[in-house]
Amino acid sequence: MEAELENESQPLLHPTRTRENSVASLFARGRSNTINGLKTGYDTVRRHRIQFLYFALASLLLYLSFTLAFLPRTSLSRDFRRLHFSRFTKVETYRIYLESLMRENRIERHLVAYTAEEHLAGNRNALDYTVNELKALGFSPKIEKYYPWLNTPIDSGLSLWVNGTLEFKSSMVEDASEDDSAGSTSPSAPAFHGYSANGNVTARFVYCNYGKNEDYEYLTSKDVHLEGMVHIIRYDKMLSGLKVKNAEKYGAVGVILYTDPYEDGQVTEKNGFEAYPNGPARNPSGFERGSVQFLTDLPGDPTTPGYASKSPETKRISPKDKMPSIPSIPMSAEDISRILPYLNSRGCNFDLKGNINGFDYYSGPSDVHTKVQVFNEQAYNVKEIFDIITEIPGIIKGSSIIIGSHRDTWVAGGAADSGSGSSILLEVARGLSKLVEKGWKPLRTIKLISWDGGEPAMLGSTEYGENHAIKLQKQSLAYLNLDTVITGSIFQCEANPLLSEILKEAAWLTPFRGNSDFTLLEEWKNKTGGKVDVLGAGTDFTVFQNHLGIPSAGFKFIANEIDDPVYQKHTSYDSFGWMKHFGDQHYEMHNTMAIFTGLSALMLSENELVTFKTHDYAQLIEEHFHKLQGLLNNTYPGDQYINSESLKLSSLISFISNNVSVEFDNNVTSLRKKVSRDFPWWKIYKKILIFIRLSVANNKLKKVDRLFVTDRGLKDRGWMRHSIFAPEKELGYFGDVMPGLHEAIIANNPQETLEWLHILKNQMTLIGELLKV
Incomplete structure (x- = not known):
């Protein structure tokens, strides 16, 4: 028994593997150790969690302190662009634009296409070319x-x-020229007038000089028969429509408008210059087309005054009183010389002569046996x-700059009008595209617009302005116009005074004719003293300035009338050949204007604080009001109430000009420096305050010109709503300052004069309140 027990217990005394070293036991011990380790680690972390949090927070604060300590000082200007992921400084933006246009000049290619x-x-051909180039x-x-109501020529004539007996019949087209091998491939339509009335009249004729009121007053004082x-x-330099309007008032049944080479200054055949295409003088067979709509009253579609013709079904009214009711046609110097000599020694003689061969500048009328037939057929x-x-x-929403140029022409050609402006617009687009390619976004939106229907009545721009009036008044900062830009060598600038300073800054950065050592501003000052003229009329800025208060x-280069080639206005000789050989042979003037126009827009766009000068505006108003005061005192010498109101307005204008506007502009100049001033990060509150002041100042500057827009408009031409600027009522091409008051004084209308004194006083009061610092 004991032996058996001994044998049975033997494996226990000498096992091959103990229980404690089994696989299960190893896993059990490992799990136990892991759990115990985790518990121990957790207990350790729990015991030291506060110390751990303190350590992490201290590390973070140390990192932030180190980072902030070495943060660069920045300006509001740079911060603003960084927030919008813009890498471009203003200077870099100007440089890229300038270099892109200095390296290449595509004007010739554009002019070939447009002419x-x-x-x-x-x-549609000019439309397609412009769209394809922009794409x-x-x-996009x-x-x-x-959809304006407009005339298309069918036929016209003079006999x-x-x-x-038929002695002479005009062909109504120019003589052919071989100087346009790279230009027109189709002939121009027979000469006609935009918005001329249909008619076929045969009657005696009378010479009425320029068709001005003083010309007709002179003729009536000499008892020259005018009716019928x-x-x-x-x-x-008077709008064609006003000439026809005056003729109609004095009983004309038809009108012939002709071009007298005398108006070209020194460069005439009479002075020994050869005519184009052999020389720089006017080709005598040129027909100067044009519009005879009453553009000083209302540009745009005469059947939709004040609202846009957005569809063929747009409701329309009668164009009566907005265009002539008698036929008119243009005539060349060559063809009119076959007719005017029949008036020699008849009627009265005008002191001012001209260059029509064989004509002594008598009024006539012709005798009862000598008549002309004027025929005009237009499809409306x-x-x-x-x-x-x-x-x-742009980055800033709700603020935009518009650059516009019309592309339609009267003739096959139109190198100066409208080819130069359209070509420059495309070059401006090319310069801006180089910036966009590099990831640039303008601070303010820039719009490039190619207008249609500029020649007949500024149709495209006017309908656009009427269609988008509310949005434009709310958002548009400025409008820059390109029309008939290159016709000579003298730089001319017409502008709202608010823009004067920025235009001169842009001119200072613009190389003149590619010369980096000589600027457009220097050329401008050398030729005209850097003069900025009052805005006139007859072109596409009318709706923006005179109707909407934008x-x-x-700006353009015009002929000096001394040695510049004659611009062949609105004739078939305003051709590619003329521009290539006489106008701008190497397209350097075009390039200068493309650079200047683009830089002007960029300066308006890229400055955080709008660069308007209210003092320049107030000074111009003060200067012109003093002139009107003299006229007013002579017209109403005994009217104490009118003179009292005049003195009150004069005092208010002077105070704003010499005090309020100066203080406001100085404040803006100081603010502009602060916008560009660098601050450390801990002074961010100062940047916030500057930004608030900047926003307030920009809103005020945008409102200045809008405050001069009235609901009533000018008397008898309510579409012209600006109290300070409008086309001169009797001449048209020139601008008038404070036209409502001026016209009331001339009309000797005391009630109307008082109304305008009160309107201007209220507006100047609002301006004073707006500009208070």
């Missing part, structure tokens, strides 16, 4: 269509009849036109 054929309003630059142009006659009137229909809008969205500017 290849006639493109009246609504033409090639990476833009949008087309807006409008001279003597004793019932065809009036022959020479072109000058609702016509589709196309505005092309390219937008570069500060506008237009």
Whole structure:
């Protein structure tokens, strides 16, 4: 028994593997150790968690302190751009734009395309070329269509009849020129006027000089018979429609408008210069086309005054009183010389002579056996036109700058009008596209717009302005216009005074004709003393400045009338050949204007604080009001109430000019420096305060010109709503300052004069309150 027990217990005494070293036991012990380790670690962390949190927080504070200690000092200007992921400084933006246009000049290619054929309003070839060029630059142009009531030429003519025999008949087209091998491929339509009335009249004729009021007063004082006659009137710097309007008032049954080379200054055939294409003088067979709509009263579609013709079904009214009711046609110097000599020694003689061969500048009228036949047939229909809008969205919402140029022409050609402006607009687009390619976004939105229907009545721009009036008044900072930009060597700038300083700054950065050592500003000062003229009329800024109160500017190079080649206005000789050989042979002037225009827009866009000068505006108002005071005192010498109100307004204007505007501009200048001043990070509160002041100042500057817009408009031309700027009522091309008051004084209307004194006083009071610092 004991032996058995001994044998049975033997494995226990000498086992091959004990229980404690089994796989299960090893796993059990490992799990136990792990749990115990975790418990121990957790207990350790729990015991030291406060110390751990303190350590982490101290490390974070140490990192932030180190980082903030070495943060660079920054300005509000740079912070603003960083927040919007912009890498561009203003200087770098200007440099890239400038270099892109200095390296390459595509004007010639654009001019060849734009002058290849006639493109009246609504033409699709010029439309397609412009759109394709903008798309090639990476833009997405949008087309807006409008449907104005407009005339298309069918036929027109002039015949001279003597004793019932046809003595002469005008061809109504220019002589052919061989100087346009790279230009027009199709002939121009027979010469005609935009918005001229249809008619076929045969009557005696009378010469009425320029067709101004003083010309007609002179003729009536000499008892020259005017009623029932065809009036022959020479072109000058007076809108054609006003000439026809005056003729109609004095009983004309038809009007012939002709071009007298005398208006060209020294460069005439009479002075020994050869005519184009052999020389720089006017080609005498040129017909100067143009519009005879009453544009000083109302541009745009005359059947939709004040609202846009957005569809063929748009409600329309009669165009009566907005265009002539008698036919009119243009005439060349060559053809009119076959007619005017029949007036020699008849009627009265004008002191001012001219260069029409064989004519002694007598009024006539012609004898009863000598008559002219004026024939005019136009088709009037609702016509589709196309505005092309390219937008570069800005960082700041609700603020934009618009650059515009019309692209339609009267003739096959139109190198200066409208080819130069359209080509420059595309070059501005190319310069801006180089910036966009590099990731640039403008601070404020920039819009490039190619208008249609500019020649007949600024149709595209006016319909656009009327269609978007509320939005434009709310958002638009400025409008820059390009029209007939290159016709000579003298730089001319017309602008709202608010824009004067920024335009001169842009000119200072613009190389003149590619010369980096000589700027456009230096050229401007050398030729005209850096003068900024009052805005005139007859072009596409009219709706923006005169109707909506958006500060506008237009700039161009014009002929000096001494040795510059004559611009062959609105004739078939305004051709690619003329521009290539006489106008701008190497397209350096075009390039200068493209650089200047783009830099002007960039300066308006890229400055956080709007660069407007209210003192320049107030000074201009003060200067012109003092002139009107003299006229007012002479007109109403004994009216103490009018003179008292005049003195009150004068005192208010002077106070704003010499005190309020100066203080405001000084405050803005100081604020502008603070916007660019660097501050350490801990002074962020100062940047916030500067930003608030900046926003307030910008809003005030945007409102200044809007405060001069009235609901009533000017007397007898309510569409012109600006109290400070409007086209001069009797001449048109020139601008008038404080036109409502000026016209009331001239009309010797005391009630109207008082109303305008009160309107201006109220507006200047609002301006004074707005500009208070």
